[in-house]
Amino acid sequence: MPVVRKTHPARPAKPEKRARRGNCNMKRSMTKPKPAAESGRTPMDEALRFLGGRARTVREVERRLDACEFGEVEVYETVERLKDLGLLNDISYAEQFVQTRLSTKPVSRAHLREQLMQHEVDRDALERALLLVDEETETGSARAVAQKYARQGERLPEDERKEFVLKRLMARGYSYDAARSALEQALGGGEDA
Incomplete structure (x- = not known):
């Protein structure tokens, strides 16, 4: 005699998870929150919040600020200010990435190049960091x-x-x-x- 499994009644679909606080990625939330530009946050506030978790590349910060719908000029000025303050530096990011990667999970020079390119590190910074790998x-x-x-x-x-x-x-x-x-x-x- 075959075993008949009892099926559960259809469950309603779960709504999408709400966006994390401070996350400007509006694709995740069901109700569209105000972009950061309209909520009173400045591009510098958003950039500093984004940089708080870990080091980022210039391009990663630019993408984040673009997702928050800040203007092109505001994004440029914010990135330049962060560079002046020493909080955003692709060369030090790339060098630190290479050193950390070699000490924790060693990979080849070619693999490191691919990983840095995925992080959209500036080409000059990438080449300079790879000089550490002889x-x-x-x-x-x-x-x-x-x-x-x-x-x-x-x-x-x-x-x-x-x-x-x-x-x-x-x-x-x-x-x-x-x-x-x-x-x-x-x-x-x-x-x-």
Whole structure:
């Protein structure tokens, strides 16, 4: 005899979540709140609130202020003022991003470039930050990643373990040759090197 599941009566659709306080993204709210420009907040207030959580790029702040429907001149003046105050600097953002990324979850130089481009960092700032990643740094980070994944895959057969480590290295943006070299060092006794 087949088991018949009891179905729940149709539930009414849940309304969209309300926008967070201070969020100018009006797509999220059901009732359209007043844009920040009409609510009495200045572009500087909104920018400082946005920068309060973490460092941002110039383009991220511009997008935020545009979403709040501030005028082009107001946005430009606010961004320039933030730059003058030292609160907005793409070069320091990019350098800090690279240093943090290399110390927490190492990836290749190419992968870092892609990530910085996703944050819309200025091209000059991007290139300057990537100067921190020389060949030796990239080789060392690839070796550290290979050692980490080699330890994780200890119980796998040797061929599967190599494939596991190689795939993880390539997923982090390392070239096949760099990944292969790091793999050989990690599995071939180069762990103390």
